[in-house]
Amino acid sequence: MTSTATPAGDRAHSAAKRYIYGWGGGVAEGDSSMRDLLGGKGAGLAEMTNAGLPVPPGFTITTEACNDYFAAGGQLPEGLWADVLEAVHEVEVLTGKGFGNAADPLLVSVRSGAKFSMPGMMDTVLNLGLNEETLHGLVALTGNERFGWDAYRRFIQMFGRIVMDVKGERFDHALDAAKAAHGAAQDTDLDAAALKALAGEFKAIVLEDTGRAFPSDPLDQLDLATKAVFASWFGKRAMDYRNNQKIAHDLGTAVNVVTMVFGNMGDDSGTGVAFTRDPNTGEKVLYGEYLTNAQGEDVVAGIRTAPKINQMQTEMPAVYAEFVRIGEQLERHYRDVQDLEFTIERGKLYMLQTRSAKRTAAAAVKIAADLVDEGLITRDEALMRIEPAHVDQLLRDQFDPTARGAAVRIAKGLNASPGAAVGRAVFDADTAVEWVDRGERVVLVRVETSPDDFHGMAVAQGILTARGGATSHAAVVARQIGKPCVAGCHELAVDYRTKTATANDISFAEGDWISVDGSTGEVFVGALPTVSARFEDQPELQRILDWADEVRRMEVWTNADKPEEAAMARIYGAQGIGLCRTEHMFREGERLEIVRGAILVANVATRAKAKRAAGETLDADDAEAVATFDSAMAKLEVLQQGDFEGIFRAMDGLPVVIRLIDPPLHEFLPNLEEQLVKVTLAGDAASEEDRVLLATIKSMHEQNPMLGLRGCRLGLMIPDFVKVQTRAILNGLIAVKATGGHPKAKIMIPLVGHVNELSATKALLEAEAKAVEAAAGVEVEYVFGTMIEVPRGALTADEIAKHAAFFSFGTNDLTQMTFGYSRDDAEGGFLLKYVEDGILPVNPFQTLDDAVAGLMKMAVDKGRATRPDLELGICGEHGGDPESIAKCERIGLDYVSCSPFRVPVARLAAAQAVLTGPERDK
Numbered sequence: 001m002t003s004t005a006t007p008a009g010d011r012a013h014s015a016a017k018r019y020i021y022g023w024g025g026g027v028a029e030g031d032s033s034m035r036d037l038l039g040g041k042g043a044g045l046a047e048m049t050n051a052g053l054p055v056p057p058g059f060t061i062t063t064e065a066c067n068d069y070f071a072a073g074g075q076l077p078e079g080l081w082a083d084v085l086e087a088v089h090e091v092e093v094l095t096g097k098g099f100g101n102a103a104d105p106l107l108v109s110v111r112s113g114a115k116f117s118m119p120g121m122m123d124t125v126l127n128l129g130l131n132e133e134t135l136h137g138l139v140a141l142t143g144n145e146r147f148g149w150d151a152y153r154r155f156i157q158m159f160g161r162i163v164m165d166v167k168g169e170r171f172d173h174a175l176d177a178a179k180a181a182h183g184a185a186q187d188t189d190l191d192a193a194a195l196k197a198l199a200g201e202f203k204a205i206v207l208e209d210t211g212r213a214f215p216s217d218p219l220d221q222l223d224l225a226t227k228a229v230f231a232s233w234f235g236k237r238a239m240d241y242r243n244n245q246k247i248a249h250d251l252g253t254a255v256n257v258v259t260m261v262f263g264n265m266g267d268d269s270g271t272g273v274a275f276t277r278d279p280n281t282g283e284k285v286l287y288g289e290y291l292t293n294a295q296g297e298d299v300v301a302g303i304r305t306a307p308k309i310n311q312m313q314t315e316m317p318a319v320y321a322e323f324v325r326i327g328e329q330l331e332r333h334y335r336d337v338q339d340l341e342f343t344i345e346r347g348k349l350y351m352l353q354t355r356s357a358k359r360t361a362a363a364a365v366k367i368a369a370d371l372v373d374e375g376l377i378t379r380d381e382a383l384m385r386i387e388p389a390h391v392d393q394l395l396r397d398q399f400d401p402t403a404r405g406a407a408v409r410i411a412k413g414l415n416a417s418p419g420a421a422v423g424r425a426v427f428d429a430d431t432a433v434e435w436v437d438r439g440e441r442v443v444l445v446r447v448e449t450s451p452d453d454f455h456g457m458a459v460a461q462g463i464l465t466a467r468g469g470a471t472s473h474a475a476v477v478a479r480q481i482g483k484p485c486v487a488g489c490h491e492l493a494v495d496y497r498t499k500t501a502t503a504n505d506i507s508f509a510e511g512d513w514i515s516v517d518g519s520t521g522e523v524f525v526g527a528l529p530t531v532s533a534r535f536e537d538q539p540e541l542q543r544i545l546d547w548a549d550e551v552r553r554m555e556v557w558t559n560a561d562k563p564e565e566a567a568m569a570r571i572y573g574a575q576g577i578g579l580c581r582t583e584h585m586f587r588e589g590e591r592l593e594i595v596r597g598a599i600l601v602a603n604v605a606t607r608a609k610a611k612r613a614a615g616e617t618l619d620a621d622d623a624e625a626v627a628t629f630d631s632a633m634a635k636l637e638v639l640q641q642g643d644f645e646g647i648f649r650a651m652d653g654l655p656v657v658i659r660l661i662d663p664p665l666h667e668f669l670p671n672l673e674e675q676l677v678k679v680t681l682a683g684d685a686a687s688e689e690d691r692v693l694l695a696t697i698k699s700m701h702e703q704n705p706m707l708g709l710r711g712c713r714l715g716l717m718i719p720d721f722v723k724v725q726t727r728a729i730l731n732g733l734i735a736v737k738a739t740g741g742h743p744k745a746k747i748m749i750p751l752v753g754h755v756n757e758l759s760a761t762k763a764l765l766e767a768e769a770k771a772v773e774a775a776a777g778v779e780v781e782y783v784f785g786t787m788i789e790v791p792r793g794a795l796t797a798d799e800i801a802k803h804a805a806f807f808s809f810g811t812n813d814l815t816q817m818t819f820g821y822s823r824d825d826a827e828g829g830f831l832l833k834y835v836e837d838g839i840l841p842v843n844p845f846q847t848l849d850d851a852v853a854g855l856m857k858m859a860v861d862k863g864r865a866t867r868p869d870l871e872l873g874i875c876g877e878h879g880g881d882p883e884s885i886a887k888c889e890r891i892g893l894d895y896v897s898c899s900p901f902r903v904p905v906a907r908l909a910a911a912q913a914v915l916t917g918p919e920r921d922k
């Protein structure tokens with residue numbers, strides 16, 4: 001776009017700094033690059049003016065003035081007011097009108113405008129400059145007395161409420177009373193005399209409530225409105241919004257003073273809001289609403305139902321054509337979809353605002369792809385235009401829009417974790433598990449959740465809580481496990497005793513069907529039909545992710561324990577398995593019994609085997625324990641080999657990292673307390689089996705199991721676990737290869753803190769591998785590596801790398817041990833409070849903490865110093881979190897690994913981590 005004249009490099013100013021940027025007559029002193037100083041709205045008005053678009057003249061008082069105003073303790077900087085007067089005078093010259101001139105009054109709007117558009121900032125005041133004298137000028141010029149009085153009473157109402165803090169309902173009541181007295185159904189039915197009387201009443205209300213007369217001097221009005229805009233920057237709503245959106249508090253807001261244009265001057269006038277494309281679908285059609293004979297705020301306030309914008313085409317074809325052309329011009333200029341505000345005064349179109357449009361996930365993806373096709377943006381820019389959360393949303397099921405439109409809404413809470421969930425309401429976790437076990441689908445409804453509810457959350461379709469915010473336990477866990485969740489639904493009264501919940505006079509009880517929309521926070525009666533969001537059916541998303549693949553440096557792997565999960569992750573684009581947790585296979589069906597059988601005799605059998613190895617002969621008990629143990633382990637080996645073959649086939653040609661057994665063994669045994677109660681209640685009748693089980697559980701009980709006998713420690717104490725798993729992996733490799741497959745296994749040792757733990761485990765494993773190879777008569781290829789998840793392991797990564805071909809950072813444990821928090825206890829307890837109170841900036845289990853990342857970086861450097869080709873990845877849940885992924889990029893990892901449904905998000909996030917894109921509007 002060309003500007004017709006060079007904006008003044010500087011303008012004369014009385015204040016110490018230049019605080020004013022004007023526009024009008026086709027020239028603006030600012031432009032779109034000056035959002036910091038002029039705010040989004042001011043920069044947009046300047047840019048549109050420079051582009052030759054019809055914008056009513058005006059000026060911006062900069063964000064710097066706002067900051068200096070606060071720095072001076074709520075005083076306008078010296079000289080600023082003189083500069084404002086000069087700017088007003090310029091506008092007077094441009095419009096030929098006079099501020100306060102009764103014959104031909106200049107009226108203005110005063111509009112706040114920060115760098116990011118922000119709810120909570122001061123509302124716009126229209127018609128400023130009106131008083132009893134200028135009003136007569138307005139009436140004389142328009143020949144419309146009713147219009148004049150209507151504008152005036154609106155101004156007193158707006159200014160009174162927004163600038164002078166009079167309660168809005170005071171005016172509303174007076175207006176209602178006037179309507180009742182005149183038998184008027186709508187505001188528009190009140191005549192000039194009635195409006196004049198109302199204006200008098202409004203002024204009386206202002207005097208009564210504030211003790212101050214309504215200001216009649218236009219300059220006083222401007223002074224008060226300007227200060228009110230500044231003051232709103234530190235209003236509570238604005239502060240809360242900035243805290244929530246992580247917007248800095250020192251940006252300040254600008255003030256825009258804009259010549260009024262009137263959309264309410266008759267049927268050749270109007271006002272509207274429009275998007276250059278449909279912000280819901282992304283479709284390339286003008287989308288919006290407009291009202292004839294109305295002023296700006298009427299459309300948004302919904303005073304009348306506004307017709308769709310295309311009706312303007314029939315009513316005002318020439319203006320419509322001009323508007324379409326302007327929309328296209330602005331889209332091309334900003335290279336993005338615009339959200340436009342406009343007013344038509346007696347057939348002439350004026351542009352009042354332009355900004356990048358907020359859009360849904362589906363629209364974001366379609367628009368980005370379309371803009372690339374149209375040559376407006378590059379692929380890299382397209383990638384930066386899509387939020388990782390958008391990708392996530394697109395992969396969640398959604399409610400059928402028609403059914404949803406007709407559904408009865410019970411309540412609305414926080415949209416804590418996206419997706420649509422349908423199930424029968426249950427009010428506690430145990431019931432959830434019971435019902436799911438007998439084939440029901442449930443939604444878990446709680447006042448709030450704690451770690452004790454996890455088992456119920458894990459089996460539920462979705463979660464609904466009455467309390468707790470976006471970082472509450474329910475929200476955090478739901479996002480992690482990918483379940484839809486509505487949290488903090490304050491309207492909902494949950495009664496555990498009667499197992500019912502009520503909101504807005506609608507109740508539901510245990511067993512009733514409800515539908516929960518985690519994307520919008522809504523809860524509906526009944527089971528709404530859903531439409532599944534299949535990745536395969538979203539070519540545009542796939543296209544964008546393909547572009548992401550070209551850009552990103554890190555690979556994206558997945559955490560998958562089963563062939564089905566691996567297959568799904570592959571569809572989503574996973575390039576390997578970064579974590580296959582073998583013990584997850586131990587819990588399925590008959591396996592748990594086999595595993596328990598082995599665990600019960602594991603210690604005795606292991607000691608017996610040691611005796612035998614030392615040349616002793618075993619007594620009958622020992623021999624029996626060994627036989628029981630070996631037989632159970634043999635069964636397990638067969639089953640595990642089958643599992644591994646399945647995974648290798650699903651991931652044919654791609655790497656699979658298999659972690660050897662990690663959790664403490666008591667996790668596979670019944671709960672100590674339950675078993676104790678069982679044996680005690682049975683008394684003498686308790687079975688021998690139950691007594692032995694109880695004794696074993698007691699003997700394995702640990703005070704801090706997460707810091708106890710687990711991971712590589714377990715493998716070293718009971719070497720058969722390592723041996724059996726090694727055999728299962730290697731024989732699985734041999735079997736799959738024999739049938740033409742290309743399995744690639746990486747064996748990973750968990751929880752290494754000392755290099756000797758790794759070397760000892762390695763020796764054990766290699767001996768077993770040799771035995772397998774000898775028996776099969778083939779050589780098997782596998783890679784040996786370790787997790788880095790104990791701080792000591794990270795600190796000694798140079799030594800550890802001597803024995804490991806790869807490191808995978810287990811950032812859950814690493815975070816837990818670096819902070820010294822027990823995650824299970826902390827997240828349900830003090831940790832969320834810490835985040836709420838700002839003691840911690842974020843939950844470090846959700847977003848990688850900088851100190852933990854620092855420890856990782858050190859391990860990376862040390863590891864690579866020993867072994868330059870060391871392969872580095874992350875397999876903690878952080879691997880699917882966009883902010884953490886960016887940190888992994890900076891640390892220099894080779895891949896991130898995350899749960900299958902996070903893979904597409906991670907592909908985008910990894911690309912964005914490489915690109916340093918333009919700052920995005922929040």
Ligand code: ADP
Nearest residue numbers: 109111124258259260261296297341343352353
């Ligand atoms: P917001 O930031 O809430 O969108 P705006 O400052 O854009 O607030 O003002 C809201 C509406 O008020 C605008 O869309 C426009 O319709 C109307 N408006 C603002 N300034 C003027 C003006 N100078 N003349 C006519 N209408 C205006």
Ligand code: MG
Nearest residue numbers: 041341352353
């Ligand atoms: Mg606006």
Ligand code: MG
Nearest residue numbers: 750789810813
């Ligand atoms: Mg771990």
